[in-house]
Amino acid sequence: MKLSGSEIIIESLKKEGVDYIFGYPGGAVLHIYDALFAAKDIKHVLVRHEQGATHAADGYARACNKPGVVLVTSGPGITNCVTGIATAHMDSIPMIVISGQVSRQYVGSDAFQEADATGITRPICKHNFLINDRESIADTFRKAFIIATTGRPGPVIIDIPKDLTDPNVKIAFEYKKNIKIRSYKVKTNEDENKIEDAAKLLCLAKKPMIYTGGGVILSKASKELIKLTRLLKYPITNTLMGLGAYPSSDDQFLGMLGMHGTYEANMAMHDCDVLLAVGARFDDRVTGDTKQFCPKAKIIHIDIDPSSISKIIEVDHSLIGDTKSILKKLTSFVAKHKRNINNHELEKWWKKIKSWQRKNCLSYKKSKDVIKPQSVIETLHKLSKGKAFVTSDVGQHQMWVAQYYKFDKPNRWINSGGLGTMGFGLPAAIGAQLAYPKEEVICVTGEASILMCIQELSTCLQYGLPIKVINLNNRYMGMVRQWQEFFYEGRYAMSYMDAIPNFAKLAESFGHIGMVIDKPENLEKDLKSALSQKNRLVFVDVITDQTENVYPMIVSGKGHHEMHLAPSANEDIELA
Amino acid sequence: MNDDKRHIVSLLVENEFGSLSRIAGLFSARGYNIHSLSVAPTSDDSISRMTLVTFCTDAKASQLMKQLDKLVDVINVKDLTGETHIEREMLLLKVKSTPKQRDELKRLTDIFRARIIDVTDTTYTIELTGPTEKILAFIDSLGKIKIIEQVRSGALGISRGSESLEIKK
Numbered sequence A: 001m002k003l004s005g006s007e008i009i010i011e012s013l014k015k016e017g018v019d020y021i022f023g024y025p026g027g028a029v030l031h032i033y034d035a036l037f038a039a040k041d042i043k044h045v046l047v048r049h050e051q052g053a054t055h056a057a058d059g060y061a062r063a064c065n066k067p068g069v070v071l072v073t074s075g076p077g078i079t080n081c082v083t084g085i086a087t088a089h090m091d092s093i094p095m096i097v098i099s100g101q102v103s104r105q106y107v108g109s110d111a112f113q114e115a116d117a118t119g120i121t122r123p124i125c126k127h128n129f130l131i132n133d134r135e136s137i138a139d140t141f142r143k144a145f146i147i148a149t150t151g152r153p154g155p156v157i158i159d160i161p162k163d164l165t166d167p168n169v170k171i172a173f174e175y176k177k178n179i180k181i182r183s184y185k186v187k188t189n190e191d192e193n194k195i196e197d198a199a200k201l202l203c204l205a206k207k208p209m210i211y212t213g214g215g216v217i218l219s220k221a222s223k224e225l226i227k228l229t230r231l232l233k234y235p236i237t238n239t240l241m242g243l244g245a246y247p248s249s250d251d252q253f254l255g256m257l258g259m260h261g262t263y264e265a266n267m268a269m270h271d272c273d274v275l276l277a278v279g280a281r282f283d284d285r286v287t288g289d290t291k292q293f294c295p296k297a298k299i300i301h302i303d304i305d306p307s308s309i310s311k312i313i314e315v316d317h318s319l320i321g322d323t324k325s326i327l328k329k330l331t332s333f334v335a336k337h338k339r340n341i342n343n344h345e346l347e348k349w350w351k352k353i354k355s356w357q358r359k360n361c362l363s364y365k366k367s368k369d370v371i372k373p374q375s376v377i378e379t380l381h382k383l384s385k386g387k388a389f390v391t392s393d394v395g396q397h398q399m400w401v402a403q404y405y406k407f408d409k410p411n412r413w414i415n416s417g418g419l420g421t422m423g424f425g426l427p428a429a430i431g432a433q434l435a436y437p438k439e440e441v442i443c444v445t446g447e448a449s450i451l452m453c454i455q456e457l458s459t460c461l462q463y464g465l466p467i468k469v470i471n472l473n474n475r476y477m478g479m480v481r482q483w484q485e486f487f488y489e490g491r492y493a494m495s496y497m498d499a500i501p502n503f504a505k506l507a508e509s510f511g512h513i514g515m516v517i518d519k520p521e522n523l524e525k526d527l528k529s530a531l532s533q534k535n536r537l538v539f540v541d542v543i544t545d546q547t548e549n550v551y552p553m554i555v556s557g558k559g560h561h562e563m564h565l566a567p568s569a570n571e572d573i574e575l576a
Numbered sequence B: 001m002n003d004d005k006r007h008i009v010s011l012l013v014e015n016e017f018g019s020l021s022r023i024a025g026l027f028s029a030r031g032y033n034i035h036s037l038s039v040a041p042t043s044d045d046s047i048s049r050m051t052l053v054t055f056c057t058d059a060k061a062s063q064l065m066k067q068l069d070k071l072v073d074v075i076n077v078k079d080l081t082g083e084t085h086i087e088r089e090m091l092l093l094k095v096k097s098t099p100k101q102r103d104e105l106k107r108l109t110d111i112f113r114a115r116i117i118d119v120t121d122t123t124y125t126i127e128l129t130g131p132t133e134k135i136l137a138f139i140d141s142l143g144k145i146k147i148i149e150q151v152r153s154g155a156l157g158i159s160r161g162s163e164s165l166e167i168k169k
């Protein structure tokens, strides 16, 4: 079979089982678009800005654990992708970005729409390729998919000069599935003795704690994690990225940890004597002051990425490999050594934890006059029965979803944790909705964030995506305002937006349903009617309390035991 | 800062477009300095061998090894610092040679087993190979002799005995 470069690209994508491409055309990729025109099995989703394409592909990948695919043109096409690539990279999301490049004869000549795509993206991706000859197109695609989806996943960029996609030059096509990349190594198996040692240590704990992150979701190890945790009967906390891997409604779950984590999760971290960290990377938003992090604990760390081990916190016991398979083995070794668990001590530990839980750190002052943002999320959780795919942008609203939408399943919570990218939520919801057309997809956003990728409302109309956009409109960059209230004596420099659009009308002009909720008594009934629109996108502008803050809060650089609690939970802001 | 130690690192890398900037980029992105770096193809010209010298703490060096190993283009990486290894560096030095200084220069060249490889009316160009300390000692010994130009290759390193970075993979 002889194919052109463009056809090879399409065939390669088919061989990889790609069903969606998120993209935007331009000169350097017109040959590829022409080949795509004829392709039936692959659907192309036309976004309105290339950043939207990357976030949509990312949201798709996070929802269904398959790599998201992006196709953009050279120059401004690929530079518009930078934020989305970096977002995916920080959260280890598998993604393939195909960018057109000017023809080889022009490379390096500052040609029209030429940008050094591989140079620009090098520090923000797992790997990138600039294809130099037609013969290596197929192999490069195979390599890119292997690299993006194995080990610690991440985005891979393939930059391809236009002349290589010329429809008139055809070469033989063969797709070698089992290609070897000699310099690429992924350690998947860990020494069983080391796993058994970890099991023994775990069973000797008096004040154990399990702390898990996005790695559990990426390796589809939720079932294994649940099994191990229930067998041990130990308390467990999830990072922002790990929410849903362990059911939030379970009694052993202490909530999220870290800067805006629960009192009980953070206190248990501080006091524990053995910590099992799984697929988590000890991010500074999680650890707080590293010198005061789990000061009494022996730490076991399971991760696929050797460079995550002892990067921030020196660990005592590392298990490197695929989280799923290590958790499985660990569970069987725990079963063998379980009789060593000191149940009396464990009971005492749980008593202590229960006393922390009694602080009720997520309680908040209810109001009849203004809508409390927390109550919006609680109502959403109730109405969607906790089963929706929820994406968010970045800010207070993001933290409130993490705290109050009690995720019970992995992949349902889709947010930019590592890079913290405003503008992520709406396009990510597009990807999630396409991955699961029948499921409820909700984008919880803020009036500042939503404007960063608002143009994607137009994409939603084109593909009939019935996303529910819930805009927690506090007329402030709430998270910025909160920091300014706490650390800058209330000088609200540039965190107030005094020219906010009429979002409901804006949504209507995009062809969707727009709605405003501004009274607490209407909240549930109006949200219900919004969610009942099964075939339409509904943009719900919820006017919320302007002054609400996210609690608990650990100020940067403080220890886990030094939390600020909400004034309503304790009379004044007190240092716990 | 003061726990910084000299680390000499050997790397086998795919001889591909972008490999070098990936490695250099990793150093700047993660806040490491590159003191010296030398690169050339191996007997297999699809593979380059690099030797790199950096100053950092042992903990940072071990993190650096993992980060380098994680780069897709890196085939193998090793910190030679902790084990017995041989290091060589080459120096090309152009110095002013007044008639009065010529004897002194020849004498120093002999002592250090360097070679004079180019001569003009007013200059000598000297070649010297050896461990970095020897190179530095030689430059030091020149005293008042004026150096016009100094070119150093950066250290090259290889482990002693039958160990090889190459056969491991």
Ligand SMILES: Cc1ncc(C[n+]2csc(CCOP(=O)(O)OP(=O)(O)O)c2C)c(N)n1
Pocket: A393, A394, A395, A396, A397, A398, A420, A421, A422, A423, A445, A446, A447, A448, A449, A450, A472, A474, A476, A477, A478, A479, A480
């Ligand atoms: C692209 C980008 N720019 C700036 C920031 C810094 N930032 C973090 S939260 C925030 C405010 C978000 O405001 P809004 O979307 O209204 O959410 P709220 O905090 O009010 O819920 C800003 C500016 C960011 N995270 N991303």
Ligand SMILES: [Mg+2]
Pocket: A395, A446, A447, A448, A472, A473, A474, A475, A476, A477, A478
């Ligand atoms: Mg806001």
